[in-house]
Amino acid sequence: MSTSFAPHPPTVTGPAPSGGGRRRSRVLIGTDTYPPDVNGAAYFTARLVRGLTERGVDVHLVCPSPTGPPHVVERDGVVEHRLRSMPSLAHESVRLALPTGVRGHLNRLLDRLRPDAVHIQNHFLVGRMLTGAACDHGVPVVATNHFMPENLFDHLRMPWPLRPYAARLAWWDLNRILGRAEHVTTPTPTAARLLREQGFVHTVEAVSCGIDLDRFRPLPEDSEVDERRRLRARFGLPDRPTMLFVGRLDEEKRIDELVRAVARTSDVQLVLAGQGSHRERSAELARSEGVADRVRFLGFVAHEDLPDVYRCADVFTIAGIAELQSIATLEAMASGLPVVAADAMALPHLVEEGRNGHLYEPGDPDGLADRVESVVTSERNRARMGEHSRLMASRHRLEDSLKRFERIYEDASVGAFASFSGGR
Template sequence: MNGAAYFTARLARGLAERGADVHVLCPSASGRPHVVERDGVVEHRLRSMPSLAHESVSLALPPGVRGHLNRLLDRLRPDAVHIQNHFLVGRMLANAAHTHGVPVVATNHFMPENLFDHMRIPEPLRPHMAGLAWWDLGRVLSRVEHVTTPTPAAAGLLVEQGFARPVEPVSCGIDLVRFRPVSEGGPGRGSGSETGSGQAEERRRIRARLGIPDRRTMLFVGRLDEEKRTDELIRAVALSHGSSGSSGSVSSSGAPGIQLLLAGHGAHRGRLAELARAEGVADRVVFLGFVAHEDLPDVYRCADVFTIAGIAELQSIATLEAMASGLPVVAADAMALPHLVEEGRNGYLYPPGDPAALAARVASVVSEEAVRARMGAHSRSMASGHRLEDSLKRFEQIYRDVSVGARTSGAQVGTGRG
């Protein structure tokens, strides 16, 4: 469960809805190999075992996989293969595809920082391991026909790490129908303060349905793991209340009555709950856990501001969902997050590792409903530049281009597949 997985699922379903014949190859969540069709997509689930690195990760077992891939490629004769990671399955599939003359597209969602905590890499060894990880990634991607990544910043990162091939930024895209702001209907329908009143009332109704206290709410959606740095969000809540926790820090940055809503699960949930108790804000930090697919849009709609502290985000689908839902954003000034924030227009950036600055930015957003509403509307406008339909169209064109290129190359050497 991560952004790459959600992107893959949306891409597969979206392509199928547009008439493509889509097959997905991935590890089985139960461990048992099987084939199932869902939402018009055929899933080929490989035999797998639980990962020691993370509870939500299953690892495919290599024995028999290559033979399975050869039979699958012989039967399907795909126009293109699109890999979403360069690890076991993606690497083996790319190699098999090339053997069968099938062009390969690769999208990179990877940064070494996403693995360090799960693999329990000691801090002193991390720079060396990062270098090896980037080298391995470059070796795999150098053999594919087309490379994409979600943002210009992510593309630039690959170049910085010595990758010499062209890299195209293609947004993960967002469903602007499913993720939308709270409605402007009801008693507060109108403009200005009346519209804001109606939206605030709907947020209260949604909070009641989800069992969330009716307070000003800063939201984070994602895995509760080390690289997400969710502890900064909890410390910001404590500072907003002038609480004195184990660190003894006290601040009067404002935003009285604010709470933090955490939607998702991960290895650090226990530590985060303990931190909230130590900072004296256990009653202001709400752990929703895993959120059902149908409830996720309302989780965004019940919040006042979206906050994200991660420094290893190549785009952040959750931030895009929040923006499409009409939420202002306060984000760490790191990696690709600045692409999603226009200072003072849809939110603010803050220096990573500075929860006091985060608390101050949040306070400036939620202190007045008119400010929150104006920034939320601009977030929605920015999100419209990341329409899922546009991403689907671009990937369709990429598949056509690499397929035509493969056929042309095959014809020139007399090995076309017909």
């Protein structure tokens, strides 16, 4: 793609190992959100850095400090360079890096690390500052977009009349930052098309967020019923047909549609695993709809317990209209669950109608309820759809995504070297 990448001399990570072996590649990943933050971009980045490290890549991460003071820590082979931060006014679980002094720190970090590539996950404070520093140092930039303006409006308490204007400004700003990258990815073809529709003129590649098929897997068929009953008891859930949602309980996730759909079913319960600004509003809606006893809030679920939460369910439901892929839906599919999803944004990529689940028209809780009922009332259909979900999830192996990102880094680095050499 055409970029504004500056043809400075490429940095070098050091001499090749003795004996002619290939040197270890190094990548510096920058993000404005990372665990303990709870959101899809943070979780994707965490899986990316862990997976790359396990594949032998030397990974350094720059992101805001979760507590405020800056520090450097190594976790599971990943070196985290945590920047001084302050609480975010937009989201209770996200902190913002303080810009003061960050550019100088990034310059020194790039001089010392000499990475083959920089990979930004956001175009906000960290992403834009790291992009500028990398371009000045001749380090190629890879960018992955997880952003839609709709995901911020509720947190910013943006008045509805101003949202169209704010969205146009946000897309313009995104395009300006991503236009400096050597290579741009986003999770799905729909997300790539959205970028182009919003004026991004460079090539965008769809690279799935990927899913760990070993961690998320169905219950053994010969003990499925007993195991599901045991797991429901463990989480304090009644043993009844269960529709599940995993994710933030925020405006763009449209939890109200899930609650209203439960009220239109006969004996189905809704389990919500996650937390967010609409938790109390959802509980009040459940009371007003007369289904408070059938809407269960699990709150935040620990990383190690999440696979078992999926195994409690009969069907995964998602009503969001701003999903660029939906990691939670992929996890549910890998766990062998049918999916009933809103026919919006990238969710149709994860549903083959009638084969692994159903799509419904956003804003139609009756349609959602009908499709949920059709799944849970037939064990044979549920099992068949669950098997096909697992098959579809196998097309999104995390290992394949990691391999692709490694190749992108390599190609970007070679391209940077070629640009420099050709200009000498």
